[in-house]
Amino acid sequence: MIAPPIVSVKNLSKSFGKKQILNQIDLQVYPGEILGLLGPSGAGKTTLVKEIIGLDLPDSGSIHVLNEKMPNLKTMEKIGYMAQADALYQDLTAKENLDFFARLYGLKGTEKKSRIEDTASLVELSEHLSKPVSQYSGGMKRRLSICIALLNNPKLLILDEPTVGIDPILRKAIWQTFNHLKENDTSIIVTTHVMDEAEKCDRLGMIRNGQLIAIDTPKNLMNSCNAQTMEEAFLYYGGLANEN
Numbered sequence: 001m002i003a004p005p006i007v008s009v010k011n012l013s014k015s016f017g018k019k020q021i022l023n024q025i026d027l028q029v030y031p032g033e034i035l036g037l038l039g040p041s042g043a044g045k046t047t048l049v050k051e052i053i054g055l056d057l058p059d060s061g062s063i064h065v066l067n068e069k070m071p072n073l074k075t076m077e078k079i080g081y082m083a084q085a086d087a088l089y090q091d092l093t094a095k096e097n098l099d100f101f102a103r104l105y106g107l108k109g110t111e112k113k114s115r116i117e118d119t120a121s122l123v124e125l126s127e128h129l130s131k132p133v134s135q136y137s138g139g140m141k142r143r144l145s146i147c148i149a150l151l152n153n154p155k156l157l158i159l160d161e162p163t164v165g166i167d168p169i170l171r172k173a174i175w176q177t178f179n180h181l182k183e184n185d186t187s188i189i190v191t192t193h194v195m196d197e198a199e200k201c202d203r204l205g206m207i208r209n210g211q212l213i214a215i216d217t218p219k220n221l222m223n224s225c226n227a228q229t230m231e232e233a234f235l236y237y238g239g240l241a242n243e244n
Protein backbone atom coordinates (compact mmCIF):
# COMPACT_ATOMS: atom_id res chain seq x y z
CA MET A 1 0.00 0.00 0.00
CA ILE A 2 1.29 3.48 -0.88
CA ALA A 3 1.70 5.81 2.12
CA PRO A 4 -0.41 8.99 2.01
CA PRO A 5 1.39 11.95 0.44
CA ILE A 6 3.30 14.50 2.54
CA VAL A 7 2.40 17.18 0.01
CA SER A 8 -0.75 17.25 -2.06
CA VAL A 9 -1.31 20.06 -4.55
CA LYS A 10 -4.65 20.11 -6.38
CA ASN A 11 -5.60 22.23 -9.36
CA LEU A 12 -3.33 25.09 -8.27
CA SER A 13 -3.33 28.27 -10.32
CA LYS A 14 -1.63 31.60 -9.71
CA SER A 15 -1.34 34.83 -11.67
CA PHE A 16 0.69 37.95 -11.04
CA GLY A 17 -1.29 40.80 -12.62
CA LYS A 18 -2.52 39.54 -15.99
CA LYS A 19 0.26 36.99 -16.31
CA GLN A 20 -0.62 33.40 -15.44
CA ILE A 21 2.38 31.91 -13.65
CA LEU A 22 0.98 28.54 -12.50
CA ASN A 23 -1.72 26.74 -14.42
CA GLN A 24 -3.77 23.94 -12.81
CA ILE A 25 -0.92 22.09 -11.13
CA ASP A 26 -1.60 18.67 -9.56
CA LEU A 27 1.28 17.19 -7.61
CA GLN A 28 1.93 14.73 -4.78
CA VAL A 29 5.11 14.16 -2.83
CA TYR A 30 5.46 10.95 -0.81
CA PRO A 31 7.39 10.19 2.42
CA GLY A 32 11.10 9.68 1.81
CA GLU A 33 10.89 10.85 -1.78
CA ILE A 34 13.20 13.32 -3.53
CA LEU A 35 11.12 15.20 -6.07
CA GLY A 36 12.98 17.43 -8.50
CA LEU A 37 11.36 20.38 -10.26
CA LEU A 38 13.02 21.07 -13.56
CA GLY A 39 12.12 23.66 -16.15
CA PRO A 40 13.39 26.66 -18.06
CA SER A 41 14.10 29.89 -16.21
CA GLY A 42 10.86 31.69 -15.41
CA ALA A 43 8.76 28.51 -15.77
CA GLY A 44 7.27 28.95 -12.27
CA LYS A 45 9.34 26.60 -10.07
CA THR A 46 10.09 29.11 -7.30
CA THR A 47 6.50 30.34 -7.33
CA LEU A 48 5.28 26.75 -6.92
CA VAL A 49 7.55 26.00 -3.94
CA LYS A 50 6.59 29.29 -2.28
CA GLU A 51 2.92 28.30 -2.60
CA ILE A 52 3.64 24.89 -1.07
CA ILE A 53 5.41 26.42 1.92
CA GLY A 54 2.65 28.96 2.41
CA LEU A 55 4.75 32.06 1.63
CA ASP A 56 2.25 33.04 -1.04
CA LEU A 57 -1.44 32.37 -1.61
CA PRO A 58 -2.84 30.58 -4.67
CA ASP A 59 -5.66 32.17 -6.70
CA SER A 60 -7.40 28.80 -6.87
CA GLY A 61 -6.80 25.18 -5.96
CA SER A 62 -5.58 23.72 -2.70
CA ILE A 63 -2.35 22.69 -1.01
CA HIS A 64 -2.07 20.24 1.88
CA VAL A 65 1.18 19.56 3.70
CA LEU A 66 1.32 16.85 6.39
CA ASN A 67 -2.48 16.64 6.15
CA GLU A 68 -2.98 20.33 6.97
CA LYS A 69 -4.35 22.90 4.58
CA MET A 70 -1.76 25.55 3.76
CA PRO A 71 -0.94 28.25 4.68
CA ASN A 72 -0.70 27.12 8.28
CA LEU A 73 1.84 28.44 10.75
CA LYS A 74 2.19 25.21 12.76
CA THR A 75 2.88 23.21 9.58
CA MET A 76 5.28 25.87 8.26
CA GLU A 77 7.40 25.20 11.35
CA LYS A 78 7.78 21.58 10.24
CA ILE A 79 9.16 22.54 6.82
CA GLY A 80 12.81 23.33 6.17
CA TYR A 81 13.17 25.90 3.40
CA MET A 82 16.21 27.21 1.63
CA ALA A 83 15.52 30.11 -0.74
CA GLN A 84 17.59 30.87 -3.84
CA ALA A 85 19.34 33.79 -2.17
CA ASP A 86 21.16 33.11 1.11
CA ALA A 87 19.53 34.89 4.04
CA LEU A 88 22.49 35.07 6.42
CA TYR A 89 23.86 37.66 8.82
CA GLN A 90 27.25 38.48 7.29
CA ASP A 91 28.72 40.11 10.42
CA LEU A 92 27.91 37.18 12.66
CA THR A 93 29.86 33.94 12.77
CA ALA A 94 28.31 30.81 11.30
CA LYS A 95 27.74 29.52 14.85
CA GLU A 96 25.94 32.75 15.80
CA ASN A 97 23.77 32.48 12.68
CA LEU A 98 22.87 28.89 13.56
CA ASP A 99 22.19 29.85 17.15
CA PHE A 100 19.88 32.66 16.04
CA PHE A 101 17.84 30.45 13.70
CA ALA A 102 17.77 27.58 16.21
CA ARG A 103 16.20 29.94 18.78
CA LEU A 104 13.61 31.00 16.18
CA TYR A 105 12.68 27.33 15.88
CA GLY A 106 12.31 27.22 19.67
CA LEU A 107 15.35 24.99 20.26
CA LYS A 108 17.07 25.36 23.61
CA GLY A 109 19.89 23.97 25.74
CA THR A 110 21.44 20.62 24.89
CA GLU A 111 18.93 19.95 22.11
CA LYS A 112 19.93 23.22 20.41
CA LYS A 113 23.62 22.41 20.84
CA SER A 114 23.34 18.90 19.44
CA ARG A 115 21.15 19.95 16.47
CA ILE A 116 23.73 22.61 15.54
CA GLU A 117 26.60 20.13 15.86
CA ASP A 118 24.82 17.39 13.90
CA THR A 119 23.65 19.58 11.03
CA ALA A 120 27.01 21.39 10.75
CA SER A 121 28.74 18.04 10.54
CA LEU A 122 26.33 16.86 7.81
CA VAL A 123 27.36 19.76 5.56
CA GLU A 124 31.03 19.57 6.65
CA LEU A 125 31.16 22.98 8.29
CA SER A 126 32.07 21.91 11.84
CA GLU A 127 35.63 23.24 11.50
CA HIS A 128 34.50 26.65 10.27
CA LEU A 129 31.76 27.65 12.67
CA SER A 130 33.71 30.40 14.42
CA LYS A 131 34.39 32.33 11.18
CA PRO A 132 32.27 35.36 10.31
CA VAL A 133 30.00 34.59 7.37
CA SER A 134 31.54 37.54 5.48
CA GLN A 135 34.69 35.38 5.21
CA TYR A 136 32.81 32.38 3.81
CA SER A 137 33.01 31.38 0.13
CA GLY A 138 29.78 31.20 -1.91
CA GLY A 139 29.67 27.40 -1.52
CA MET A 140 30.15 27.62 2.25
CA LYS A 141 27.27 30.09 2.48
CA ARG A 142 25.02 27.68 0.55
CA ARG A 143 26.02 24.86 2.91
CA LEU A 144 25.29 27.05 5.91
CA SER A 145 21.87 27.84 4.46
CA ILE A 146 21.19 24.10 4.02
CA CYS A 147 22.32 23.61 7.61
CA ILE A 148 19.81 26.24 8.82
CA ALA A 149 17.02 24.58 6.82
CA LEU A 150 17.81 21.29 8.60
CA LEU A 151 17.91 22.65 12.15
CA ASN A 152 14.30 21.86 13.03
CA ASN A 153 14.63 18.27 11.77
CA PRO A 154 11.98 18.89 9.10
CA LYS A 155 9.69 16.21 7.68
CA LEU A 156 9.70 18.19 4.45
CA LEU A 157 12.75 19.96 3.09
CA ILE A 158 12.37 22.42 0.21
CA LEU A 159 15.50 23.60 -1.52
CA ASP A 160 15.50 26.19 -4.29
CA GLU A 161 18.60 25.54 -6.40
CA PRO A 162 20.64 24.32 -3.43
CA THR A 163 23.93 23.63 -5.15
CA VAL A 164 24.43 26.78 -7.22
CA GLY A 165 28.07 27.82 -6.81
CA ILE A 166 29.04 24.51 -5.22
CA ASP A 167 31.81 22.44 -6.80
CA PRO A 168 31.06 18.88 -8.04
CA ILE A 169 32.82 17.14 -5.13
CA LEU A 170 30.87 19.01 -2.51
CA ARG A 171 27.70 18.69 -4.55
CA LYS A 172 28.16 14.95 -4.34
CA ALA A 173 28.59 15.16 -0.56
CA ILE A 174 25.45 17.28 -0.25
CA TRP A 175 23.49 14.73 -2.26
CA GLN A 176 24.73 12.04 0.10
CA THR A 177 23.23 14.13 2.90
CA PHE A 178 19.92 14.30 1.01
CA ASN A 179 19.97 10.50 0.63
CA HIS A 180 20.60 10.06 4.39
CA LEU A 181 17.64 12.33 5.13
CA LYS A 182 15.49 10.43 2.70
CA GLU A 183 16.32 7.15 4.46
CA ASN A 184 14.88 8.75 7.61
CA ASP A 185 11.65 9.44 5.70
CA THR A 186 12.26 13.13 5.09
CA SER A 187 10.71 14.21 1.80
CA ILE A 188 12.69 16.65 -0.31
CA ILE A 189 11.59 18.99 -3.07
CA VAL A 190 14.47 20.44 -5.00
CA THR A 191 14.44 22.87 -7.91
CA THR A 192 17.39 22.54 -10.19
CA HIS A 193 18.96 23.35 -13.54
CA VAL A 194 21.77 20.86 -13.02
CA MET A 195 21.23 17.73 -15.10
CA ASP A 196 23.29 15.27 -13.06
CA GLU A 197 21.33 16.46 -10.04
CA ALA A 198 18.01 15.96 -11.83
CA GLU A 199 18.98 12.34 -12.53
CA LYS A 200 19.46 11.70 -8.81
CA CYS A 201 15.85 12.56 -7.98
CA ASP A 202 13.35 9.75 -7.46
CA ARG A 203 10.85 11.60 -9.64
CA LEU A 204 11.09 14.71 -11.72
CA GLY A 205 8.36 17.21 -12.48
CA MET A 206 8.95 19.06 -15.74
CA ILE A 207 7.52 22.57 -15.60
CA ARG A 208 6.99 24.74 -18.63
CA ASN A 209 5.01 27.98 -18.82
CA GLY A 210 3.47 27.31 -15.42
CA GLN A 211 2.23 23.83 -16.34
CA LEU A 212 3.42 20.52 -15.00
CA ILE A 213 3.82 18.88 -18.38
CA ALA A 214 5.31 15.58 -17.21
CA ILE A 215 6.13 13.87 -13.93
CA ASP A 216 7.86 10.53 -13.66
CA THR A 217 11.18 8.88 -12.83
CA PRO A 218 14.14 10.39 -14.73
CA LYS A 219 14.52 7.10 -16.60
CA ASN A 220 10.88 6.99 -17.74
CA LEU A 221 11.00 10.65 -18.79
CA MET A 222 14.07 9.96 -20.94
CA ASN A 223 12.51 6.83 -22.43
CA SER A 224 9.22 8.53 -23.23
CA CYS A 225 10.92 11.05 -25.55
CA ASN A 226 13.69 8.71 -26.76
CA ALA A 227 16.33 10.89 -25.12
CA GLN A 228 19.78 9.45 -24.43
CA THR A 229 20.54 12.01 -21.73
CA MET A 230 18.61 14.04 -19.17
CA GLU A 231 19.69 17.19 -20.99
CA GLU A 232 18.02 15.98 -24.19
CA ALA A 233 14.86 15.22 -22.22
CA PHE A 234 14.99 18.66 -20.60
CA LEU A 235 15.29 20.33 -24.01
CA TYR A 236 12.44 18.21 -25.35
CA TYR A 237 10.12 18.99 -22.45
CA GLY A 238 11.24 22.62 -22.37
CA GLY A 239 10.07 22.84 -25.97
CA LEU A 240 13.49 23.96 -27.13
CA ALA A 241 14.35 20.86 -29.13
CA ASN A 242 11.70 21.71 -31.73
CA GLU A 243 13.05 25.20 -32.23
CA ASN A 244 16.54 24.07 -33.30
Ligand SMILES: Nc1ncnc2c1ncn2[C@@H]1O[C@H](COP(=O)(O)OP(=O)(O)OP(=O)(O)O)[C@@H](O)[C@H]1O
Nearest residue numbers: 016017021039040041042043044045046047048191
Ligand atom coordinates in the same frame (compact mmCIF):
# COMPACT_ATOMS: atom_id res chain seq x y z
N1 LIG B 1 6.01 38.63 -6.94
C1 LIG B 1 5.96 38.59 -8.28
N2 LIG B 1 5.33 39.54 -8.99
C2 LIG B 1 5.25 39.49 -10.34
N3 LIG B 1 5.80 38.52 -11.10
C3 LIG B 1 6.45 37.54 -10.45
C4 LIG B 1 6.58 37.52 -9.02
N4 LIG B 1 7.27 36.40 -8.66
C5 LIG B 1 7.58 35.76 -9.82
N5 LIG B 1 7.08 36.45 -10.89
C6 LIG B 1 7.19 36.04 -12.31
O1 LIG B 1 6.73 34.69 -12.39
C7 LIG B 1 7.44 33.97 -13.39
C8 LIG B 1 7.96 32.68 -12.78
O2 LIG B 1 9.00 32.99 -11.85
P1 LIG B 1 9.70 31.88 -10.95
O3 LIG B 1 10.71 32.58 -10.11
O4 LIG B 1 8.66 31.08 -10.28
O5 LIG B 1 10.41 31.00 -12.09
P2 LIG B 1 11.51 29.87 -11.94
O6 LIG B 1 11.05 28.73 -12.79
O7 LIG B 1 11.77 29.59 -10.50
O8 LIG B 1 12.77 30.57 -12.61
P3 LIG B 1 14.36 30.41 -12.28
O9 LIG B 1 14.72 29.02 -12.71
O10 LIG B 1 14.99 31.46 -13.17
O11 LIG B 1 14.54 30.65 -10.83
C9 LIG B 1 8.51 34.92 -13.92
O12 LIG B 1 8.04 35.47 -15.11
C10 LIG B 1 8.61 35.97 -12.83
O13 LIG B 1 9.02 37.21 -13.36
